[in-house]
Amino acid sequence: MLRRIITSVILIPVLIYVIYADFLNSILLLCFVLALSYLGSKELYNLLKKIYGIEDSGFAVLWSHIPGLALLLTSYINVFFKSHSMGILYIIAGYMALVFIGTFAGFGMKSSGKYLLVFSACYIYTSVFPLIIWVIRLEPQGYILIYFLFFLGWLNDALAYFIGTFLGRTRGLIKYSPNKSLEGYIGSFVLTIMIAAGLQLALRPRLYLGFTESVAAGFLISVFAPLGDLCESIVKRKAGAKDSSGFLPGLGGVLDVFDSILLSVPFYYLLLKIFAVI
Structure with missing residues (x-):
């Protein structure tokens, strides 16, 4: 757990700056x-x-x-x-x-x-x-849109974990993720959408997303972030691996960290295009 915290403390500020810098x-x-x-x-x-x-x-x-x-x-x-x-x-x-x-x-x-x-x-x-x-x-407002994606993607994953840990009762529905619970999936799905809506209300107009777009983004991320995690779990189990690698101490490999983001981003981009945000 300590290595996970240390790696996260280093990675997150670096990522925030790298996304923000536009030169x-x-x-x-x-x-x-x-x-x-x-x-x-x-x-x-x-x-x-x-x-x-x-x-x-x-x-x-x-x-x-x-x-x-x-x-x-x-x-x-x-x-x-x-x-x-x-x-x-x-x-x-x-x-x-x-x-x-x-x-x-x-x-x-x-x-x-x-x-x-x-x-x-x-x-x-x-x-x-x-x-x-x-x-x-x-895009001129691109860094805000990426922050929104990353925050909701990782939040969804964290919510599923904590809700499943403390409230999860229905497990084993998915063969390749037997520890994941139905309560964790449903709870993270609902809360991610609610938090997306709350962020829009709290941060407008800086968020550059309207209420409908924010809720739609929350919905898409709530669907595809867990799917990204599930797809990687299937690949790892079939390959007989616990983590995709040990590159990030305490977190696993880069795919372990970014799996939910990678599958969400093409659908998030399409949503931004459909609503003419970018």
Whole structure:
């Protein structure tokens, strides 16, 4: 517990500053996203290779990292030189095509299926999704919107844990998360939405979100944050691992910390677009 507290005390202020700093198109946040992408893809690859029986090779290891890191760097160059507004979407699609081509070229048509699944998961989950965090930050009010996402995502996880610990009675409904309780899920779902609404009322107009948008964001995060945690739990259990890695003392790996955020962020971004917040 002490190591968990120490790591959190160091990580949270650093993350707050990195998200807030906006010089050179939020390059500090991009560096953080690059690190998250590299470490996350490394963790995910190591877990998935155990599940699918993938043999380590230099190409396989490199191909789990390179397209995603190239995506992030190319996207930054696109924004830095104020290229086409749809440029990032084209870049995402281009590197996705590269993942397919490289996988088929490297492993052949017969044995490429499982490799393609692993590489696509690494590319989308640990590169495209983190990239969206940086894209949101490029907006004038972006840092507030990211704070809101991170706060609600981690709050939902904490509420589920504490409510489940003290009030949970109905457990074992989900095979891969037998310790999670129905009471924890329901309680965290309701409270996250209520707190999202309360934050909007308390912080308007600084939050840049209306009441409806805030409640909708709370709803989406309450749905997808637990799903992100559940998906990672399934992968870890199938791989026979307790944590995705030991990179963050007391917390596990970067995927253990950011799993709820990563699955929530694309849907959060779509919500912001639908409501014309960004």
